[in-house]
Amino acid sequence: MLKVEHLKKSFQSGGSIVKAVNDIGFTVKTGTFAAIVGKSGSGKSTLLALLGALDRPDSGSIMVNDTDITTLSDRKLTGYRRSDIGFVFQQYNLVPNLTALENVMLPMEFAGIAPATRTLRAQELLTQVGLDEAKQHRKPSRLSGGEQQRVSIARALANKPKLILADEPTGNLDSQTGEQVFALLHDLSRTQGVTIIVVTHDLGIAGKCDEILTIKDGMLTKISK
Amino acid sequence: MSVVVRGAKNAFRNWLRTGAVVLILAIGIGLSLSMLVAKQAVEARMSDLKSQVGTKLTVNPAGAQGMQGGGEPLTNDQLAAIKTVAHVSQADASVNFTLRNQDSSSNNFSFRGGQQSDASVGITNLQSSIDPGTLGRRFASSTSNDGTAAPANFSLPIRGIGTNSSADEQGNVYKITSGRALVGNDTTSAIIGSDLATKNNLKVGSTFIAYDTTFTVVGIFDQGTKFANDTIAIPLAQAQQLSGQTNELSSVLVTVDSIENLNNVSDAIKAKLGNGKVDVTSSQQNIQTAIDSLQSVQQVSLIGFIAALVAAAIITFLIMLVIVRERRREIGVLKAIGGSNRTIVAQFVVEALVLVILATVVGMGITLVSSNSIANALVSNSSTLQTQTPMPGQGRAQRTFRVDASATPFGRATSLVGQVTASVGPMTLLWGVLAALGIAVVGSAVPAWLISRVRPAEVMRGE
Numbered sequence: 001m002l003k004v005e006h007l008k009k010s011f012q013s014g015g016s017i018v019k020a021v022n023d024i025g026f027t028v029k030t031g032t033f034a035a036i037v038g039k040s041g042s043g044k045s046t047l048l049a050l051l052g053a054l055d056r057p058d059s060g061s062i063m064v065n066d067t068d069i070t071t072l073s074d075r076k077l078t079g080y081r082r083s084d085i086g087f088v089f090q091q092y093n094l095v096p097n098l099t100a101l102e103n104v105m106l107p108m109e110f111a112g113i114a115p116a117t118r119t120l121r122a123q124e125l126l127t128q129v130g131l132d133e134a135k136q137h138r139k140p141s142r143l144s145g146g147e148q149q150r151v152s153i154a155r156a157l158a159n160k161p162k163l164i165l166a167d168e169p170t171g172n173l174d175s176q177t178g179e180q181v182f183a184l185l186h187d188l189s190r191t192q193g194v195t196i197i198v199v200t201h202d203l204g205i206a207g208k209c210d211e212i213l214t215i216k217d218g219m220l221t222k223i224s225k
Numbered sequence: 226m227s228v229v230v231r232g233a234k235n236a237f238r239n240w241l242r243t244g245a246v247v248l249i250l251a252i253g254i255g256l257s258l259s260m261l262v263a264k265q266a267v268e269a270r271m272s273d274l275k276s277q278v279g280t281k282l283t284v285n286p287a288g289a290q291g292m293q294g295g296g297e298p299l300t301n302d303q304l305a306a307i308k309t310v311a312h313v314s315q316a317d318a319s320v321n322f323t324l325r326n327q328d329s330s331s332n333n334f335s336f337r338g339g340q341q342s343d344a345s346v347g348i349t350n351l352q353s354s355i356d357p358g359t360l361g362r363r364f365a366s367s368t369s370n371d372g373t374a375a376p377a378n379f380s381l382p383i384r385g386i387g388t389n390s391s392a393d394e395q396g397n398v399y400k401i402t403s404g405r406a407l408v409g410n411d412t413t414s415a416i417i418g419s420d421l422a423t424k425n426n427l428k429v430g431s432t433f434i435a436y437d438t439t440f441t442v443v444g445i446f447d448q449g450t451k452f453a454n455d456t457i458a459i460p461l462a463q464a465q466q467l468s469g470q471t472n473e474l475s476s477v478l479v480t481v482d483s484i485e486n487l488n489n490v491s492d493a494i495k496a497k498l499g500n501g502k503v504d505v506t507s508s509q510q511n512i513q514t515a516i517d518s519l520q521s522v523q524q525v526s527l528i529g530f531i532a533a534l535v536a537a538a539i540i541t542f543l544i545m546l547v548i549v550r551e552r553r554r555e556i557g558v559l560k561a562i563g564g565s566n567r568t569i570v571a572q573f574v575v576e577a578l579v580l581v582i583l584a585t586v587v588g589m590g591i592t593l594v595s596s597n598s599i600a601n602a603l604v605s606n607s608s609t610l611q612t613q614t615p616m617p618g619q620g621r622a623q624r625t626f627r628v629d630a631s632a633t634p635f636g637r638a639t640s641l642v643g644q645v646t647a648s649v650g651p652m653t654l655l656w657g658v659l660a661a662l663g664i665a666v667v668g669s670a671v672p673a674w675l676i677s678r679v680r681p682a683e684v685m686r687g688e
Contacts, residue, residue, distance in 0.1 A: 046682075049681075049682040052561065054557075054560075054561055054680065054681040054682040055680055055681075055682030056680075075565075078560070078563060078564075078565050078566075079563075081560070081561060081562070081563050081681075082562070082563025083563070086562075087558075087561050087562060089558070093554065093555075093558040095555060095558075095559075096238075097234055097235065097238050098231070098234075106559075106562060106564075107562045107563050109227070109228075110562065110563040110564050110565070110568065111563060155562065156562075159563070
């Protein structure tokens, strides 16, 4: 269960204060595939960063299974990101000099999992997202955008997180590949019971989600199912 | 893959840049190590020079040296006074005397043996081992009572020294090749030079006559020169009494506790015995100039070492700052997927360590090739500067002129400095590696730590 209450985050920009997230509150049940939609600059990426403990809110609370992550220390937040959260980025953000397999193994290394175990799990995850063995040993520069995003999804799943946060996961992909990646995420939420929150401006993709949170000027204007 | 392997792999992300970084750092580290090696080489040379100068001073009556010159002889009281001067650890007195061969003295040729009084010249049955030759005959004629030429059977006088020391009046320890040195309770014992012993068929236990006294040879020494090996040494009191120089001393060899106190002790002795009454000499002056010259090189080397090390550290810092800033997004992603600040800093430190260790290896090569040249260039330059002497009465802009180095005390100092041999020893290697590790850790940890504190949300905002 993810419960957000009175969440606020402002930035100083050119002498004026921009309220990127302005008193937002919502609840997402475990295993839900939710989409956050809104125009560029509406605050959806900032909201995602707050949910993923990549930034701290000015006020409000984010309850993840009865724990308010806004009150956790930096060290505990690192542990939260490592164990409970998986990130999927629009630009994939894979480490360029590591192979696909090594990229997926990285979060497991941070979690202290034994090398043999993490290799096995990384291979399983990459196979699960549809990357064949030959490509698993390629560096990101030798993979297509769709393949890189699949690696990114496998990396997000590495430590069996409760919540996956995806920021425009199909934004850099052609429509066919984008649909495949979206289908993969959707399938994961159904088969593994992972809560997935996707930021997108593609209403077609958003329409296939369990819940749609619409944001405008930092405020939640609509929750539709 | 561990953080170490990942850090090491990161060092080779861009081969061209890695090569350039390693080369730049290698020059810095190589220069730094060369300076360190030069400093150590100069220190070793200084230590060598200091060991050469020793801590000896020779006190002679003013205007006299050996058996030549004039003035008043030193006395036992003055010896006692010298021993009370601060920092004097030992003072050994000696008295010189001359022995004439009884056959030479039987002819009418009256040879005084320099300006020493006839009373101090003794008769002996020994014959000098040195062939008079042209120099000996010329010297004998010039110092004879009536200026007559030396006869054909002329034999050179034998130089004697009365001493209770185990060293001659120059401070050179008698190298006994047979028998023993003189000891405290000896009276009619003598040690003689090896050439004199051979000439007169003397061995340990043999006897000879001097001043109508029979002496027993207790030791034979070899001082390495024909002149020194034609001398005899007998106990000081015996020599003073027999040569009519009771309470008189020809010279005192003073041992000072450290080289740094030589000048002070010299001044103190002059003050205590009366200025103008004694000449105090040492070979320190030239060597001190050489040491001063080397000290300036040592300081330049030390400053160069520190400056090059700081430069290498700054280069490392700036390079790592650029690398870290370039990978700002990657750092944010690593943090987003659970990487701790410590892990991220460690990764960059390992990367810098790999670069710096590679640079150190190359820098060692540069050091091996260049250290000797750098050390000698510094020494040569410094010695040249030392030979530039102020010229009185000239304008400020023209106050120096170059002089013939070999004709001046500074020139002698320059020759004393000589060649400095620089070598890369294990300690230098250790210092080099430690310095390199320090550079790597400081140069990488600081920028990595600063950047790792950035919140990973900035990556998301960049999307």
